[in-house]
Amino acid sequence: MSGGGDVRVRLAGPADGYVVGGLLFDFNTEFEVPTPSAADFGDRFTVLLAREDVLVVLAEDPAPGAAPGAAPEPTGFGYLTLRPTPYGDGPLAQLEELYVRPDLRDRGIGTALLTRAVAEVAARGAIEMHINVDEVDVDTRRFYERHGFTNIEPGQEYRMLCYLRELA
Numbered sequence: 001m002s003g004g005g006d007v008r009v010r011l012a013g014p015a016d017g018y019v020v021g022g023l024l025f026d027f028n029t030e031f032e033v034p035t036p037s038a039a040d041f042g043d044r045f046t047v048l049l050a051r052e053d054v055l056v057v058l059a060e061d062p063a064p065g066a067a068p069g070a071a072p073e074p075t076g077f078g079y080l081t082l083r084p085t086p087y088g089d090g091p092l093a094q095l096e097e098l099y100v101r102p103d104l105r106d107r108g109i110g111t112a113l114l115t116r117a118v119a120e121v122a123a124r125g126a127i128e129m130h131i132n133v134d135e136v137d138v139d140t141r142r143f144y145e146r147h148g149f150t151n152i153e154p155g156q157e158y159r160m161l162c163y164l165r166e167l168a
Helices: 014-030 038-048 109-123 138-146
Strands: 008-011 054-062 072-083 092-100 128-131
Touching: 008 109, 014 038, 014 054, 014 072, 014 092, 054 109, 072 109, 092 109, 109 128
Parallel strands: 092 128
Antiparallel strands: 008 054, 054 072, 072 092
């Protein structure tokens, strides 16, 4: 693949659960995060992808040197959830994960995934998209800022923060 031009981004369905699960496992392993197995993720995504409030955009590239009609190679994904809010008529979208295989980064795949993700949630009436990024992950922060995302609410001068507490 020479650039983002050959990549195809489509919505994943329940049949893609194990492909997406494998990509999420690879993502977590790359960053040395404790992770369920790829098979466990596959089981979970198979169920999640049947829901109306969950979507995954899946980037694929034709397998290098493959015969016409061969199965495409998964190159990355974006996992999004939608939730209701009293602040508007549409849902809030949360980009939970965005991953591109390391050997294929800087080729436009992340941009293609994010562009499709934004279009898909906008088509579902979402009024806002949220993304959590580690403060130390400067490259990822720049990527999202380049695509119009900010960690400063319009009209404010201070950064938004995300707090979390594990419950299980």
